[in-house]
Amino acid sequence: MLVHRIIEWSLRNRFIVIVLAAGLFAWGVFAVRENPIDAIPDLSENQVIVFTEWMGRGPRLIEDQVTYPLVTNLQGIPRVKYVRGSSMFGMSFIFIIFEDDVDIYWARERVLEKLSTIARQLPEGVAPTLGPDGTGVGHILWYTLDAPDINLGEQRAIQDWYIKFALQNVPGVSEIASFGGSQQEYQVTLDPNKLLYYKLSVPEVISAIRANNNESGGRKFELSGIGYIIKTSGYLQSLDQIRDIPVKTQGSIPVKVGDIASVQMTGEPRLGIFDQDGRGERVGGIVVMRYGENADAVIDRVKAKMKEVAKGLPPGVQFDIIYDRGTLIKESINSIKRTLIEEMIVVSIVVIIFLFHWRSALSIIIQIPVTLAISFILLNAFGITSNIMSLTGIALAIGVIVDNGIIMSENAYKHLSERYASTQKEQL
Template identity: 80%
Template sequence: MVHKLIEWSLKNRWIVLMLATGLFVWGIFAVKKNPIDAIPDLSENQVIVFTEWMGRSPQLIEDQITYPLVTNLQGIPKIKYVRGSSMFGMSFIYVIFEDDVDVYWARERVLERLSTVTGTLPTGVAPQLGPDGTGVGHVLWYTLDAPNIDLGEQRAIQDWYVKFALQNVPGVSEIASFGGFQKQYQIAIDPNKLLYYKLSVPEVIAAVRANNNESGGRKFEMSDIGYIIKTSGYLKSLEEIEKIPIKNQKGTPIKVSDVAAVQMTGETRLGIFDQDGEGERVGGIVVMRYGENADEVIDGVKAKMKEVSKGLPAGVKFDIVYDRGELIKESVDSITTTIIEEMIVVSLVVIVFLFHWRSAVSIIIQIPITIAASFILLNAFDISSNIMSLTGIALAIGVIVDNGIVMSENAYKHLSEKYELWQNEQQKKLNEI
């Protein structure tokens, strides 16, 4: 088989050269399309289920949320195992699938199973899926440099302006906010006053909920104009909350202000984000979607940041604290430089030791063609250009050259033998004459 292939190649040299040129051009396009990252993604094929039930102990979370979810999610097809983790007010379920399973197919199966499990969980508890990213999907961290704005306002800017803008960048799965205060109304109930007025905490909660609502009416037409009637009862200030009546005792309404203190403050926090020891900051984490090109996603986020900066308050700007783009650039440049240097050194060694320019050219020309063709296979198997894959290509250059040298020497040996036989035959003919 090999003998016939070599024979056909020798007889059709121009076809072989055209095929090699086409393979090289295809490889060049594959290089441009191949995703670039600093490190290979070795994380497991997983789907994260996050459930929040604030104020509950880890043991209660384990018994009423984590355990029911783990036992019900174990029957999903093509699953390897399920891990559960319970902590104060939160539950995390890690559903690990087989490596050949499509991640979006896996997320659909988990959603289907969650729709049947939700009814068995406590009232008001709703499990949700984590972002469609991997363990190495955190490609960019940034903070807001806003020295003259309080942390509550900074977090509002991050959650209601910056986050929504950056999430529109192609390839971004989620913008995870951190730091600052999430503004909220808090009602601090005095238990002694509740006892005095003979009220309970559920009565206070029910009164606030009933007075923070909006209901629809109907539509009517007058003078060929349609009007919609509705009642708007959403709370807009501390004073409105304080004036909410809870109960009527002997003709006197008991208001929220009679039994509690209402204030505007931040949600209870479990930690802070301090930058360089200069104080607390507010920022976000850019999570890349599964299978995206990290380099393109980072460039897209940075371009979007320049656009978003125009709408930020005066004096507020972005401060990038972690940028994998720099690591990607340095890593790829380092490996690329090494590959080029190795190609030059190997070419010189081949020329010096063979000392035959046609044989040397036939060997050297294999190096760029083979490297370009290797990117076709990288794209076919969804492997990015990273430290590991490019290092493997650099190490393979020696194997490529060894193969060419062996084949050239073998061909030269057989040609020399044939040439020697031909010379002997010609000498015999001369002697006979």
């Protein structure tokens, strides 16, 4: 039999077997260091999310004009299991679920190709975009800004225009999702009675504001060997500039935006607020990890980057981390490591006591670290992270490893004793 031949070859080539075992053990130690670490296994589906924004429209209109065309056309992508759609006020979400063995970036490319052919079927101004290349368990760190002396609008501006761009450059980070506060915007509130009095319509006012919020370039003008670039600077920079925009001329008198509307700086309408510990509203961000990255390493890199970013924040502003999976990862991994070490020690003592033969016990005990090291080689080969479930499975398998070793040792001892007894009889 093949097993008998392997055992016979191993007995005749002990040195080669020892070298192979040592090589596998060294490879396993290297695999332990390279294996990604996370607290929980990623059991989410292999999916690509398509997000479409069409503000001001109701869920029924979003469903008919955006979600339905996208769902029906995205179903033709190869290796797709199914497509789900969700419509809400002003937004549409499409979830394309691929087969488990499909590469996520290949799937995203196929979705982008399909979206380029669907755009003409959607309403004007509607542009579907892909969601971040993260998974359902990709939210690895949440933080807020502790800024008691700065209003929410300024905090959100700091988050969106400084912190977000800095943290997005960290390797392994897919997206920094901002939350809380209010995004500042110019708001023009029209008076319907004045529109009726001046015989103006809403589209005329919108067109006038858009036409006066623009820049255009001219030609290059050379004079005395010096080149000058001609351009017009027309971007709106203050509330007064918006109020002074002429909309229509009546009897040589211009009707300005300020005559028919109130102009103010305010935040966009919000559907909710983010309150922390009952102490009031906060502004912050969510760090989304890229697909297939090492969560523990990404969190460490993000924290190091946050220390650099904190140097450029206004006085009195600092980060407040409210959720950190790194703490959970370290506590979970340390707990499993401690359990593994305790099991190895207890098993070794039990083996020594019951066998009471140091060579047999040593041959069994050596199998434990070698087998554990080799298991991490397989974890890396199949893309499995070191998490609570995988390490617990390894811990449970120690008993099986030792059991096989004891059976083989007892079997070998039995055959040797029988052979020794038969030899003694022949001598007698």
